[in-house]
Amino acid sequence: MLDLRILLPALLLVCGLATVLAQSSAPGQVCEANNGTSCEQCLQNxxxxxCITTKTCLTYPVKxxxxxxxxxxxxNARWGLCWINFQTLIITFAVIGGVIIIAFLVCLFCCCKCENCRSKSFESKVQRQTDKxxxxxxERRAEMxxxxxEIRKKYGLSGQNQYSRFA
Known part of the structure; x- marks a missing residue:
């Protein structure tokens, strides 16, 4: 079985090249003229x-x-390459697309959650430092x-304020 790291870029490359070539192909070539030939000859255009069952070359229904x-x-339909059928291609792209979307959502959720955790831990750290x-x-105020x-007691200034009796 082919590795997905090789298969996915190959499929994307084939689809991209097929699209570019489809836009630049000459309209004078008729696919039905290749009936009775091989798949490779048919898919050159x-x-x-x-179609494998009928072994016919058909014009792709663009609409x-x-x-x-x-x-x-x-x-049984082949387009681009003879070994890729549409059913496999649709399933593969659907699974890969689903995995990419799920991975994106998981990363988004984890990043947001981790960001919230980081900001909460940062806030608690700042709060602890502030409290400290x-x-x-x-403590310094109490010591001072x-x-x-002690200095007031030493010099006898520990009594009432001298000016409090005038008030």
């Missing part, structure tokens, strides 16, 4: 679709995204007040 079942069943600084400041009280 990117506007052609090869509908997928060829109708009456024209050719999806698991405030506690140290209160105690020193001032």
């Amino acid at each position: 990117v506007t052609c679709l090869w 509908t995204i997928l060829p109708p079942h009456a024209l050719c069943p999806l698991n 600084l405030k506690t140290k400041q209160d 007040k105690q020193r001032h009280d």
Whole structure:
């Protein structure tokens, strides 16, 4: 089984090249002229679709995204490369697209959640530092007040304020 790391870019490259070549192909080439040939010869013109069951080369129905079942069943229709059928291609792109969308949503959810966790932890860290600084400041104030009280006692200034009796 092919590795998805190789298969996905190859499919995208084939689809991209087929689209570019389809836009630049000459309209004079008719796919039905390649009936009775091989799949590789039919698919040289990117506007052609090869149906394995009927072994016919058909003009790709551009107006509908997928060829109708009456024209050719999806698991028997080949376009671009003979080994890729539409059914496998649709399932592969749907699964890969779903995985990419889910991965994007999970990353988005995780990043937002982690950002909230980081901001909460940052806020709590800042709050702890603020509380710590405030506690140290209160301790210093208490020490300074105690020193001032000791100095006042030493020099006999610990009584009432001299000017309080005039008030």
